[in-house]
Amino acid sequence: MIGLTLEAIERNRSLNRRHRQLTPLETPLAALAEADAASLQKLADTLQTMADAAAAAHTAEIQRLAEAHAAELARMQEEITRVREAASDQEVRMRADLTAATAKAETAQAELATERTRAAVATAEANGLRERAQKAEERAGRLEADARRPWWRKLIG
Numbered sequence: 001m002i003g004l005t006l007e008a009i010e011r012n013r014s015l016n017r018r019h020r021q022l023t024p025l026e027t028p029l030a031a032l033a034e035a036d037a038a039s040l041q042k043l044a045d046t047l048q049t050m051a052d053a054a055a056a057a058h059t060a061e062i063q064r065l066a067e068a069h070a071a072e073l074a075r076m077q078e079e080i081t082r083v084r085e086a087a088s089d090q091e092v093r094m095r096a097d098l099t100a101a102t103a104k105a106e107t108a109q110a111e112l113a114t115e116r117t118r119a120a121v122a123t124a125e126a127n128g129l130r131e132r133a134q135k136a137e138e139r140a141g142r143l144e145a146d147a148r149r150p151w152w153r154k155l156i157g
Helices: 006-019 029-148 151-156
Strands: none
Touching: none
């Protein structure tokens, strides 16, 4: 906290009033204003010329970018169309391959079923032949045993 006396406050106020007095101008303001106005007008004309040139360059650049963008969009659309056509062609080929493979698989499955049926028939025939062979061996064994018996035993039984 600062403590000031009333005398110090009044003295400080009187010093500030002395510095506020205006000084008289030595040169007339009209001449300075006209010179400044002429230089400002020249600067404004130069800036306007530069702004017009920059606007024209900007417009040309925007036009160039718009044309490049349109060309790129057209190229991308052509690429998309080409890729779609290639994909469609590939899909058609793949579907045809799938159909052919399915037909082959069905044919192979039918052939396999036929072969299984043949194998079952052959197995049944083999089992039948095996049984006949066993019966024939048994009969041959009995006939052979019967042939070894003496003739008189055949009569008695």
